[in-house]
Amino acid sequence: MPFIKSNVHTHTAFCDGKDSVEDMALAAIAAGFDTLGFSFHSYTPFDTSYCIRDYPAYIRELTRVKQTYADRISILGGVELDLFGERPPHSDFVIGSVHYLKEGENFYPVDESPQKLKRVIDGVYSGDPYAAVRAFYAQVATLPRAIAPDIYGHFDLITVFNKGGAFFDEWDARYISAALSAADCLPKGAVVEVNLGRLFKGTGGIYPSPWLVRELVARGCRFMLSSDAHCTQALGYMFDEVCRKLNSLGVKSLVRYHGAALEEVEL
Ligand SMILES: [Zn+2]
Numbered sequence: 001m002p003f004i005k006s007n008v009h010t011h012t013a014f015c016d017g018k019d020s021v022e023d024m025a026l027a028a029i030a031a032g033f034d035t036l037g038f039s040f041h042s043y044t045p046f047d048t049s050y051c052i053r054d055y056p057a058y059i060r061e062l063t064r065v066k067q068t069y070a071d072r073i074s075i076l077g078g079v080e081l082d083l084f085g086e087r088p089p090h091s092d093f094v095i096g097s098v099h100y101l102k103e104g105e106n107f108y109p110v111d112e113s114p115q116k117l118k119r120v121i122d123g124v125y126s127g128d129p130y131a132a133v134r135a136f137y138a139q140v141a142t143l144p145r146a147i148a149p150d151i152y153g154h155f156d157l158i159t160v161f162n163k164g165g166a167f168f169d170e171w172d173a174r175y176i177s178a179a180l181s182a183a184d185c186l187p188k189g190a191v192v193e194v195n196l197g198r199l200f201k202g203t204g205g206i207y208p209s210p211w212l213v214r215e216l217v218a219r220g221c222r223f224m225l226s227s228d229a230h231c232t233q234a235l236g237y238m239f240d241e242v243c244r245k246l247n248s249l250g251v252k253s254l255v256r257y258h259g260a261a262l263e264e265v266e267l
């Protein structure tokens with residue numbers, strides 16, 4: 001198995017992460033990474049509970065850490081740009097993600113809590129989870145035009161609390177067709193992250209689900225491992241196991257950042 005040694009989906013205490021920029025960099029160095037990309041949550045004026053708050057201070061600290069450890073690791077400054085978030089003036093890469101369902105002028109978070117998601121389905125979608133599923137994937141389908149990200153973030157985040165089919169049946173034709181219509185909108189060669197954040201938390205499997213990985217392979221997508229790390233321990237967690245799993249799903253290679261360059265790694 002290749003040693004991927006790179007992760008560019010990394011949060012810090014400047015948004016909703018637990019650890020500092022420096023501690024994340026030191027953990028990546030200790031894990032033998034050659035590249036670490038930071039991806040703060042873009043500013044979302046309608047919900048400031050988890051997004052970046054002090055952007056100038058963040059950039060100052062990122063620049064300091066990048067310079068301090070330049071001889072040991074390549075540090076990139078990217079962003080996890082929400083579909084409805086504000087694009088920063090500069091970023092080394094953009095992860096495009098959908099975290100909210102937008103109905104009229106209102107934004108409803110998908111991944112805040114199961115209770116909140118249930119209230120949204122009941123109150124906004126008349127109790128029909130597949131209506132929420134369709135709304136979610138309709139928004140994912142707009143990412144290529146709205147953001148044109150370098151990397152597509154957690155493609156099926158709508159399943160975040162769906163362990164055991166708690167909200168909907170992922171084998172129901174209504175779920176499958178909604179997900180596939182978004183998959184059909186991805187440009188050829190799109191880089192889709194294989195997000196291990198939920199795996200680390202122990203609340204479910206990878207995003208995208210294995211069946212969706214196969215569908216994305218068939219559509220010519222490329223894949224990048226991503227810790228979606230909110231603490232130091234999450235960096236690189238289960239990368240080897242997931243490489244093996246992806247290989248069994250027909251993924252022949254992964255892409256990764258090696259410094260600022262995107263390179264392909266055979267599986
Ligand atoms: Zn996200």
Ligand SMILES: [Zn+2]
Pocket residue numbers: 009011080228
């Ligand atoms: Zn994230």
